[in-house]
Amino acid sequence: MSGYTYAEVERILVAGDLRGRLTRHDLPTPALLLDLDAFEANVAAMARHCRAHGLALRPHGKTHKCPEIANALIRAGAVGACAAKVSEAEVFAAHGVTGILVTTPVVGRDKIERAVELARQHGDTLFLADHPANVRALDVAAAAAGVVLNVVIDLHVGRKGGVLPGEPALELARLVASLQHLNPAGLQAYAGFASHTVGYDQRRIASAEALGPAVETKRLLDRDGIACPLLTGGSTGTYDIDTAIGSVTELQPGSFIFMDLDYRGIGGRDGGAFRDFRAALTVLTTVVSKPTSALAIIDAGTKAFSTDRPLVPEAIGVKGVTYAWGGDEHGKLDVRRASAAVELGDRLEFVVPHCDPTVNLYDRIYCLRGDVVEAAWPIAARGKSQ
Numbered sequence: 001m002s003g004y005t006y007a008e009v010e011r012i013l014v015a016g017d018l019r020g021r022l023t024r025h026d027l028p029t030p031a032l033l034l035d036l037d038a039f040e041a042n043v044a045a046m047a048r049h050c051r052a053h054g055l056a057l058r059p060h061g062k063t064h065k066c067p068e069i070a071n072a073l074i075r076a077g078a079v080g081a082c083a084a085k086v087s088e089a090e091v092f093a094a095h096g097v098t099g100i101l102v103t104t105p106v107v108g109r110d111k112i113e114r115a116v117e118l119a120r121q122h123g124d125t126l127f128l129a130d131h132p133a134n135v136r137a138l139d140v141a142a143a144a145a146g147v148v149l150n151v152v153i154d155l156h157v158g159r160k161g162g163v164l165p166g167e168p169a170l171e172l173a174r175l176v177a178s179l180q181h182l183n184p185a186g187l188q189a190y191a192g193f194a195s196h197t198v199g200y201d202q203r204r205i206a207s208a209e210a211l212g213p214a215v216e217t218k219r220l221l222d223r224d225g226i227a228c229p230l231l232t233g234g235s236t237g238t239y240d241i242d243t244a245i246g247s248v249t250e251l252q253p254g255s256f257i258f259m260d261l262d263y264r265g266i267g268g269r270d271g272g273a274f275r276d277f278r279a280a281l282t283v284l285t286t287v288v289s290k291p292t293s294a295l296a297i298i299d300a301g302t303k304a305f306s307t308d309r310p311l312v313p314e315a316i317g318v319k320g321v322t323y324a325w326g327g328d329e330h331g332k333l334d335v336r337r338a339s340a341a342v343e344l345g346d347r348l349e350f351v352v353p354h355c356d357p358t359v360n361l362y363d364r365i366y367c368l369r370g371d372v373v374e375a376a377w378p379i380a381a382r383g384k385s386q
């Protein structure tokens with residue numbers, strides 16, 4: 001402990017003038033921590049990988065929702081950032097992030113108005129579409145505002161939205177190309193189920209099968225004379241698989257910057273755990289009750305960790321500690337086999353089950369170099385799901 005009061009810690013954090021004055025021991029828990037060494041190694045590894053394979057990198061910002069991270073990725077060589085929704089894109093753009101691709105369709109008058117405004121201010125923004133009615137609505141709104149919208153056609157290669165690859169996608173591309181206020185920018189082919197397919201060989205097969213029709217669709221567009229500069233897709237789980245799929249021009253992985261327990265479990269090339277990227281994201285907690293020698297209660301429950309996977313947070317630093325959900329505010333630790341004593345007031349750190357929804361629970365992420373807090377970055381697009 002540095003001896004700062006809570007108010008002093010908060011003042012230092014808000015002023016952003018950290019200069020090595022705070023350590024992890026000063027942080028109010030539960031706190032979202034970023035291990036900068038691991039994060040920077042992950043970013044460098046993905047940037048190197050894309051460069052080596054002649055692919056652009058447009059990492060997905062839904063993972064971090066943090067403009068500082070999006071800009072750090074661009075400084076490392078990314079061509080921009082993906083954003084899941086228009087509101088996320090607005091936050092990124094307002095913080096100087098360029099080359100934003102909104103990876104879900106913009107449907108409804110309010111969203112289209114916001115998309116057009118974004119395009120007016122940031123002409124390099126790309127928007128997704130997968131339906132002729134939506135494409136026409138985008139064109140009408142763009143015409144009224146006197147702007148041109150860059151449109152990427154989303155292909156149904158995963159298990160969610162998108163237009164069917166092949167003729168239906170070609171028809172839609174022809175429509176986009178025929179409209180004056182739309183610029184056909186390319187295709188998106190993202191297959192989330194392939195990313196999380198367990199086993200490297202199974203994952204390779206799943207991704208090749210999913211993206212094959214996208215490659216064929218790109219050929220159809222080329223033959224039809226429709227320019228298709230982009231074929232964007234891919235993920236952390238398939239980053240080294242999709243490079244072998246010809247015609248893919250850029251990767252849009254997200255989780256690689258942080259990693260989580262879910263991704264660790266998909267299996268690596270060597271048959272062991274998937275460890276191509278380091279675990280950089282943790283949640284720091286405090287033991288707030290010790291009812292028995294076997295049970296410790298921490299201040300981090302379902303409002304501190306994602307709960308969308310059949311996984312529980314994993315303690316690091318102390319072995320033999322098992323986490324169980326203890327409600328909104330608490331976690332129950334079985335410490336009978338703990339490798340060190342776990343007492344009231346102790347601080348324990350956990351790797352998270354799933355990074356994206358965990359990050360969305362926090363206002364800021366504390367960036368640590370060893371024990372020293374180097375920065376506290378706002379999760380400025382937290383809750384921006386509109």
Ligand SMILES: Cc1ncc(COP(=O)(O)O)c(C=O)c1O
Pocket residue numbers: 060062063082103190192195233234235236237252253254255256
């Ligand atoms: C459209 C799209 N692209 C890319 C990603 C990034 O995937 P990952 O975090 O698995 O790397 C996601 C994640 O859900 C996504 O929805």
